[in-house]
Amino acid sequence: MKGTNLGEFEELVLLTIAAMVTEAYSVAICDDLEKKTKRSVKLGVVHAVLNRLEEKGLAKSSLGEATNARGGKRKRYYTVTNAGKASLLKSKELRDQYWSLIPELTLKRI
Template identity: 70%
Template sequence: MKGTNIGEFEELVLLTIASQIDQAYSVLICDEIERVTSRKVKLGVVHSVLNRLEDKDLIVSRLGEATRARGGRRKRFFEVSQAGKAALLKAKEQRDQLWSTIPEVVFDGIK
């Protein structure tokens, strides 16, 4: 397995996959990240991140059944692996630790 450190966009993709249980596929991942973050997400970028996460053993994929609606093509579904879950928890713990060190006064006046 390659390194388990994850970048911001990798984390967003992993979180989105985790939130969809076993129904996450690339177009849904793009749509969900766009919905939550209000930023434009390119499908090609998501595919690159999915490949990278799979290379790092942080996700696993499986092919769904071929459907008539997709012209006989099959969707590739993604799930977060045990290593991916551990990487997400590590990232959350690190962020929580950093957040806990910020004095409340820093955010005074912000709504």
């Protein structure tokens, strides 16, 4: 069913939101992802994903206070909803399950 599964990039964005706690807004998320993944992340893509996450009910947003930066425009802060937390946990569990099945030897060869 659409909406319950997380795409790779969606999961990353959702994790970033969770990690940044109260400071998660589009540009910050974009910068953080760029730093951690070492690949160029386009604002437009992040924006689209944030929009989608909100539509799926995995994240919610609220507008912050106006500041002098950003031409007086307010930031939109994102937080993870309960459903978002659940789906993050679910995907972690899934991964852990697989990890526990892999014999240690297989990976040591890398």
